[in-house]
Amino acid sequence: MCLGIPGEVLSIEEGAQGLRQARVRFGSVIREANLNLVPEAQVGEYVIVHAGFAISVIDAEEAESVFRLLQEMEEAAL
Amino acid sequence: MKYLDEYRDAPAAERLLRRIGAVVTRPWVIMEVCGSQTHTLLRYGIDQMLPEKITLVHGPGCPVCVTPVEAIDQAVALAGRPDVIFVSYGDMLRVPGSEKDLLSVKAEGGDVRMVYSPLDAVKLARQNPQRKVVFFAIGFETTAPANAMAVWLARRQGLDNFFVLTSQVLVPPAVELIAASPDNQVQGFLAPGHVCTVTGYCEYEPIARQWRVPIVVTGFEPLDLLQGILMLVSQLEEGRHEVENQYTRSVRREGNRQAQAIMAEVFEVMDHKWRGIGLIPRSGLRLREAYARFDAARVFGLQDMTCQEAAVCISGLVLQGVRKPPECPAFGTDCTPERPLGAPMVSAEGACAAYYAYRRQETVRR
Numbered sequence: 181m182c183l184g185i186p187g188e189v190l191s192i193e194e195g196a197q198g199l200r201q202a203r204v205r206f207g208s209v210i211r212e213a214n215l216n217l218v219p220e221a222q223v224g225e226y227v228i229v230h231a232g233f234a235i236s237v238i239d240a241e242e243a244e245s246v247f248r249l250l251q252e253m254e255e256a257a258l
Numbered sequence: 259m260k261y262l263d264e265y266r267d268a269p270a271a272e273r274l275l276r277r278i279g280a281v282v283t284r285p286w287v288i289m290e291v292c293g294s295q296t297h298t299l300l301r302y303g304i305d306q307m308l309p310e311k312i313t314l315v316h317g318p319g320c321p322v323c324v325t326p327v328e329a330i331d332q333a334v335a336l337a338g339r340p341d342v343i344f345v346s347y348g349d350m351l352r353v354p355g356s357e358k359d360l361l362s363v364k365a366e367g368g369d370v371r372m373v374y375s376p377l378d379a380v381k382l383a384r385q386n387p388q389r390k391v392v393f394f395a396i397g398f399e400t401t402a403p404a405n406a407m408a409v410w411l412a413r414r415q416g417l418d419n420f421f422v423l424t425s426q427v428l429v430p431p432a433v434e435l436i437a438a439s440p441d442n443q444v445q446g447f448l449a450p451g452h453v454c455t456v457t458g459y460c461e462y463e464p465i466a467r468q469w470r471v472p473i474v475v476t477g478f479e480p481l482d483l484l485q486g487i488l489m490l491v492s493q494l495e496e497g498r499h500e501v502e503n504q505y506t507r508s509v510r511r512e513g514n515r516q517a518q519a520i521m522a523e524v525f526e527v528m529d530h531k532w533r534g535i536g537l538i539p540r541s542g543l544r545l546r547e548a549y550a551r552f553d554a555a556r557v558f559g560l561q562d563m564t565c566q567e568a569a570v571c572i573s574g575l576v577l578q579g580v581r582k583p584p585e586c587p588a589f590g591t592d593c594t595p596e597r598p599l600g601a602p603m604v605s606a607e608g609a610c611a612a613y614y615a616y617r618r619q620e621t622v623r624r
Binding site for chain 1 (some may be wrong): 259260261262264265270273274277292293294319321347374375376377378397398400401403404407411414415450452453456457476481482485506507508509514515516520606607
């Protein structure tokens with residue numbers, strides 16, 4: 181139920197009634213998602229989509245943190 | 259897929275596992291609150307690869323599982339009406355009510371439809387002005403903003419044929435209930451990353467302080483869970499009880515303000531009954547008075563429905579991490595995903611369904 185899938189924002193359209201809709205690519209699948217909860221989202225960024233709504237913009241820098249930890253562990257072991 | 263595949267890297271997972279093994283010196287019991295996390299842990303066999311000193315217990319984080327039987331019965335009653343199009347997330351269709359599930363209503367001719375987004379339900383109402391469209395708005399804080407947006411939009415569009423049957427629950431009161439229980443065994447919690455994406459994690463800080471339990475906000479992929487477990491076990495070994503955030507690529511401490519604003523616009527907090535667990539104070543959401551005309555239970559007069567749960571099902575104990583699914587006498591015999599007695603056997607996030615999918619062979623062998 182709380183499944184959130186990361187996808188890339190391909191295009192953004194300001195629709196009727198203040199709805200901000202985007203085309204979002206999940207691997208080879210493209211679906212529509214609503215961006216009203218993440219007004220800061222830009223084309224080319226990745227968002228986490230749940231029930232048709234983007235709930236966050238993925239922080240690309242933070243996404244590396246586990247790999248930085250692994251790198252540090254490796255260096256500490258040398 | 260970017261932001262999924264790299265967090266499933268097996269050599270990296272092995273290195274984190276070795277690191278956890280090096281940190282842990284004493285036995286610890288930790289709970290992953292969210293059912294999606296339970297499924298990842300079992301699917302990848304992480305529960306079996308962790309050091310024996312670490313015991314994982316599975317939490318109540320399955321919205322489908324904790325939706326009270328009364329709500330299912332209300333849904334069944336509404337879905338059977340000839341003037342209603344009943345719209346639901348797919349997970350709810352096979353959850354047993356006290357007599358039947360939504361799929362049986364559909365088989366008997368009820369107009370039951372599945373949607374991916376609540377906005378699709380609003381669209382159905384606009385396209386079918388002569389019918390009443392009822393959306394089954396269930397979920398945790400992750401889903402509440404989407405459900406709230408649908409109601410807000412229906413009001414903005416002036417729709418008078420759109421209604422929601424709500425069963426919205428909140429995670430922190432359930433975590434606190436478990437932490438505060440006199441026979442609680444859980445020493446640390448992995449908090450659900452997508453719930454916290456919406457709410458942030460300030461609300462967990464007083465729980466960690468008062469009950470002296472570390473809480474780590476954690477994502478859903480194998481490396482996320484292993485890093486979350488490493489952070490949690492490190493805190494336990496060092497005698498700390500803080501709230502830390504593993505899932506930093508999505509979760510900020512203050513959460514998503516826009517999502518919180520739309521939730522607060524449409525919903526207010528109330529006491530809520532959790533299936534298998536009972537009433538938890540201030541653990542649910544209902545529509546505010548300004549949105550009362552969208553409340554299906556009120557409009558269709560279904561508020562006073564009550565019912566009993568199947569006596570043999572121990573889902574309440576499973577949801578609180580007190581029992582594991584194979585300890586239930588009905589597991590895999592009288593209760594299977596094809597013929598479920600309790601919701602945890604139905605949902606893609608239910609602990610019973612996870613054990614049935616990934617551990618049935620060895621359960622049978624034992």
